Amino acid sequence: MFDFSTALLIIALLFGLVFMGVHVVVALGIASAVGIYMVTGKLRIVEATMASTAAEALRDFTFAVIPLFMLMGEFIGRSGAIGDIYVAINRGLRRIPARLAIATVLGNTVFSFVTGVSIASAAAFSRISYPEMKKHGYNPGFALGAIAGSSCLGMLIPPSVLMIVWGILTEQSIGRLFLAGVLPGALLASMFILYILATAYLRPEKVGAGRDQFPAVSEAADNPGNAVSSTSTEVGVFTSFAGVGGIIAAVLGGIWWGVFTPTEGAGAGAALALILAFFKGMNLRGFINAVYSVGKTAAPIMVLLLTAALYSRTLAMTGITSAIRSFFIESGLQPWSVLAIIVMIWFVLGMIIDSISIMLLTVPIVEPVAMSFGFDQLSFAITGIIAIEAGLLTPPFGLLVYTVKAAIQDDDVGVQHIFMASIPYWAIMLLAVLLVVAFPGIANFLPDSLM
Template identity: 80%
Template structure:
């Protein structure tokens, strides 16, 4: 018979292994095997569960959606289309304070629609935007804070890898999750821009005001290999804009209106992105590099998802989820206190492990608890994704901050300064969480309207 001692042992074993540095997939697998054995007492059942879970994972086409969307983003990123759009946005905001930082937020918003990975956004815009902001005498910490903070939009605006993982773990519609992230993503981008404008008005030296005149008709761009002063022909910009908007519209529109499944949409998006990259001049070697890069990133995620499927099955067999839900229900705590505890756990875990690992460890347990307390499923998913992703900006292991630091190759600014400059964006994300909790319709409006 199940007891809380067994639940405590399973959770303590899992967190202990993770904190000792054991790979999350291994920790999930070991914990699952121990949990099933504690309940059944038979190794044969442990082996059978492992085998059946692996076989089902290999046959599940849903898992293919992650590498396909990542491949779509990789092709578009390597085509140079995002750089073209960033340059055009930059030119279009000439008379607005902090236009380069605002262009970075808007550029990250566009890039989020094609990549779904925050770290990819941070690496790309560290190379695209930072040289331009340095050339215009922006404060370096302020510049890198804007890059790191706005990169978080990649996890919220579809097609987000975190949304796909959340949908797989909770068996929700990925299409509805994608729709649920659009308005919160726009809200978060708007709040980032408001913060940037207020800071620029309060302290103009942060954005290079008063520095020597700089020719705004030429834009310094970095494509990952070298920085040059380039002109952007109108035809080149229109090709990039039409290509990116067309791919986003075709893929997300097709998913939302039921033309194809998320997996089919991801495949179509990867094919269209390959065509755009070919039109923009991507070479064979870059094509191979793109596939290799996606493989290196996606393979560990696939292994994690398999381990998470085993972990979820173990929780169901052992009754851990039911026990934790009953514990909170019997505690007498108010629903918002329970939600605050969940968010606090996510913030703490975000300081030490990555977002996908946090999601795999906690979502199968906390989502049933939240639903039992009457929280809306879609808005809770969006709140969870924002709260988990906020951990990428927090010390000591904020992955976005370290990604930005590694990408800029600038010895004059340390990682501590980037962490400090990212704090306001973390606070803005907390404000967004509170707004979505207070007004769940921000997340629910589009899914209820279109699906």
Template identity: 75%
Template sequence: MFDFSTEGVIIVLLLSLVMLGVHVAVSLAVTSAVGIYLTTGKLHVVQATVASTSAEALRDFTFAVIPLFMLMGEFMGRSGAVTDIYIAINRSLRTVPARLGIATVLGNTVFSFVTGVSIASAAAFARIGYPEMKAHGYNKGFALGTIAGSSVLGMLIPPSVLMIVWGILTEQSIGRLFLAGVLPGMLLATLFIIYILIAARVRPDLVGQQMQDAPVVLEEGAFDSTAHELKPAQFVVSVVGVLGIICSVLGGIWFGIFTPTEGAGAGAALALLLAFVKGMTGRGFIDAIYAVGKTSAPILILLLCAALYSRTLAMSGVTTEIRSFFVDSGFGAWTVFAIIILIWFILGMIIDSISIMLLTVPIVEPVAMAFGFDQLTFAIVGIIAIEAGLLTPPFGLLVYTVKAAIRDDSVGVQHIFWSAIPYWLIMLALAAAMMAFPFITNVLPNALM
């Protein structure tokens, strides 16, 4: 049982602060300071632990991976190369039912290889794909559910910010985590496409097939891929640029040519070159730096506080106590797995994915290892489960991101939540299949690293 003079206070205090709306970084820092003091009874130990943790974080180049990969994605997004590829995919699928929905999934798959943030994917394709789907008679909820659902690929296909955070928290190889996510990401994208094709066959009205002969009229100012002139040279530059950067960066990491941090730096430099070739201005460069700074700085502060929190758990024995509780409970491995997934799923309805990781991974990962789960598989399954929570009410972040990006008062968030249900059900089904068959995540890391 827990010693509620220390372990219990740490858990209750952290949960209370988070539920009261205190920022997760502040909650982690306060809880850590209180926990260290209760464990040691010495204020100077608290000060020394905070100072040493901060110094180590500043010296650790691993933390630079996040802003550098985000910068790579920002430059690629501003270059317009991914938009060119999306347009080409869309035009090549003219004879396929629900082509716009499928093009959105495939476009998100490509975009996921250059950005590690699913919110960026959701916002980008809400602006690119929704106006055209709406003009072609797609059910609005179905269209936006497709955009929100497929945007989760950004956190599963490398370079993923969640994979980087998980690797830092558990001291796993980020390169192996990147490789472990490729096959599940491809499988998830395939399952999404299969669902869209089935939905189009069962309910043609969802994808506007009853309007095939009707004229397509886009709203004023909306992006129109059919009117967008895509010159062959422009398309070649976009494809070669995107694929070249992806292969150079991820291939270099997987084959040991450079570290993830070095790869992120090389990717950012190559993406900057592509963006300038594609016409990005000096003002666009400054805006990209500013956008990444606003997004990455809070994440890095969170990681610093999470490192302090992990030390507190180790010093106070909370992790050991929780692991012992589950081991001695008599629960089976799959029961423990279901409990962990349920916790992540519920938290995903309330807070963002990185905060969920920082709060739970240092605790649940040792529990999973004690029950013999494969470490790589558990990491990828955890990312999938946490992302699934971002599609569920009442505070599904991806749904609200899509809603904010379209500015269409005729469709409410409840319609998007309802249409996103099949996508998170598919994600949970894939997570269970991966736990049953760990080779899905291990085959590429074992073969290439």
């Protein structure tokens, strides 16, 4: 039975606390506890519901996927392999205009296959590629816009943290979600490259006005988290390509063809990445720092997921999800209008809070609504992930922009310059949203073919 006053209070309390600056995990917990108490009137049930939700979540092996994939990416990052791969891509694009920016997009694409966190990509490539682009006369804003924009690929190309969270919240197959992100990710990367090429031809001063010759790779091109300086020799580059390629093939291929579950694949990937990192020269201190770094990042996400599960239960108890679905169905709105409203909500929230928080706050409500209007489940998930990720480029929050700014430590470039240079990438992501909605097969082709 739908309790309108309780449901309204829960949503108003939750968003009110978030906008007041209360951490989203605390806001979710408070709103859920208040909601359960208003529905049942008993503190004992509130305590029992919170305890059972936490116990069930901790027993679910799916929750281990996030820290294990993050650990895999951290080990590969510290091995220096990504720096080697960037150098190799750079060399291979010797005759192409704006090749340093294109190498950044391609390097981010490769890095996205080993880390599901866009922030990690932004921080790494701010230090790998920005010094090279700056040295060769690139406009600083354009260079940093390319880094921030292409870093968004980290949340779309598997293994993506946002995909894992979406799968947990909607009880979808994480393996199918991973497959669904491959072609849209490749499409988005291709569109970024086309924009960079067009800029190089129309405004060559943005990319050094012809000064983009093959550089001697500087020490700045080493991965910032690397415990050992990357040599970038032919043997080192081959080892990096073979190691990273082998890990991607083993982990994602094993998941897609049913050799092991996503959790087992994440564990295997972390183990293989550890072997690669030690082979490339990572020492014990680097190993400890990697584990500590992942712990600091993953622990808050895990707590967020616990409170999000509690929040979803509370919404179910009030009946608000069914009520919202009925409201939109009875409103007479066309499916495209409903989707436009949902995407607009995501864009607005992206200006204020981070991606995972947006997903936790909205997906339990909007996903059932979208399914009621006949949207394909996988393509809607990809649409949502792209739209939510676009929020990382929008002011005033723009987490990726601030990450890039913090990583470069260049006082001559202001945050506003990076925001302005990121606008074309935001527009391209919006276009990608429209393409995935219009052609669901972009997301569904691989999952339907391989699983």
